[in-house]
Every structure is written in structure tokens, then in C-alpha cells.
Amino acid sequence: MKADPGAQERLLQLQAYDLRTVQLAKQERELPERAALDALTAERATVRADLASTAGVLEDARIELRRTESDVELVEARIAKDTERMMASTSAKDATGFEHEIESLRRRRGDLEEIELAVMERVEEHEAAVAALQARIDALTQEIEGAQALTDEALARIRGEQAAVAGARGELVAGLPADLVELYERQRARYGAGASLLRRGVSEASGVALTGDELAKVKAAAPDDVLICPSSEAILVRTAESGL
Numbered sequence: 001m002k003a004d005p006g007a008q009e010r011l012l013q014l015q016a017y018d019l020r021t022v023q024l025a026k027q028e029r030e031l032p033e034r035a036a037l038d039a040l041t042a043e044r045a046t047v048r049a050d051l052a053s054t055a056g057v058l059e060d061a062r063i064e065l066r067r068t069e070s071d072v073e074l075v076e077a078r079i080a081k082d083t084e085r086m087m088a089s090t091s092a093k094d095a096t097g098f099e100h101e102i103e104s105l106r107r108r109r110g111d112l113e114e115i116e117l118a119v120m121e122r123v124e125e126h127e128a129a130v131a132a133l134q135a136r137i138d139a140l141t142q143e144i145e146g147a148q149a150l151t152d153e154a155l156a157r158i159r160g161e162q163a164a165v166a167g168a169r170g171e172l173v174a175g176l177p178a179d180l181v182e183l184y185e186r187q188r189a190r191y192g193a194g195a196s197l198l199r200r201g202v203s204e205a206s207g208v209a210l211t212g213d214e215l216a217k218v219k220a221a222a223p224d225d226v227l228i229c230p231s232s233e234a235i236l237v238r239t240a241e242s243g244l
Contacts, residue, residue, distance in 0.1 A: 001226040003180045008226065008237050010176060011184055011195035015234075017169040018188065024162050033154045037147040044140040051133040058126035065123055068116045075109045180226065180235075187234050196234040200243040205232035219244050 079102055086098035173181055188194030196205030201215055208231035210218065218238065221227055229236040238244060 002224045003226050005223045015195040017165050020165050028158050033151040037151050040144045047136050054129050061123045065119045072112045075105050079105045191233040193234040196229045196232050197237050198242040203229045203231050205234045
């Protein structure tokens, strides 16, 4: 294949555009702002799970507290009723029985009130834990909003450059011979590089110096011959820097 030396040299710019496209895609995949956003989002999910669990424990404690309060009310009602009956009794024996019953109920009420106090303390502890977890979620939500904004800004910059590179690449390709571009694309798809500058006898795509025989063949080739780099399989581009 033959192609104007100037067209071959412009392949180096095409290669630069393609390299930049790969770099930008890598930047997009490994965006630090997105990593920070993902970390915050994952933390919020964990805290939300903790909140759901703690809220469940709190509800259980509240149910226990209501049950204990109900038990206290029932005992107090029994005390009040027995006291009323004792006061109305005309039998000393019955009065003594009521008195013993009331004393037993008062001890029962005391035990229940201790339980009630302990449960109330647990409820307060769980309420404080729920409030703290909710506050952390609120704070994380604000941080996530900020991280999302930074991620969007970074993505917009990358995608803006991607669009600019794609546009410049399209203009460059439009001005190159179709068969030269086809060869470039084929070699790039197969070997990773479509064009390689020969700089002072070294192929930049592979970093390998051409042997004496290989350099002799390059020197013997016409300027418009399209050569393939023996080490990288890319189109070997000759310029004033080639040292031929």
C-alpha cells in the first residue's frame, strides 16, 4: 500500500486521539468522585439497616413498657377496690384478709414499677440511638448530595473532552485516505496500536529498536510506502525524527 507521507504522519495524531479516548474512558470508570459517592451511599445503606434494627428493638421495648404500665394500672385498680371493700367491711376477719391482700398487691406494684423504670430507661436509650442514627443518615444524605454534584461535574468535564476528541478525530479521519484508515483501524483492533512513530531507530509503540536489517529495509522503502512495524504490527510512521 502507498499513501502520502503527510497522511501517514497524521496517523500519529489519530493514534493520540485514540489513546486519549482510552485514557478518558479509564478516568470515567475509576472516577475518584464516584468512588467517594459509592462509599457514602454504601455507608448510608448500612446505617439505614442499623436504624431499622434499632427501631425494631425500640418498638419491642415500647410494647413491653405499655404492657408493664397496664399491669401497674390493674394492680392499682385491685388495690383501690380492695381498700374500698376493706373500708366497707364489718367483719374483722374479712378486713384482715383485705389488708393482707392489699399489702401483697403493693409489693407486686413495687416490683412492677421497678420493671417499668428499667424498661423506660431502655426505651430512652433506644430512642437516643434511633435519633443518632437518623441524624447520621441526614448528614450522609447531605454529603451524598455534595458528592453527587462533584461526580456530575467531573463526568461532564470528561464527557465534554470525549466529545471534543471524537469530533476532532472524525475531522481528521475525513481527510485521510480510506484504505489507510482501514489498515490503521485493523492493526489497532488486533494489536492495540494503529500507528507507531519511528524515533531514532526505535518504534514508540513497542519501545523496541529495529535491527540493522529492519532499518535497512525501512531506508530502502519509498517515502510513500506504508510500512508495518515488525515489533508492534502498527503502521510505522517515518518523520525527520526517525534518524534515517
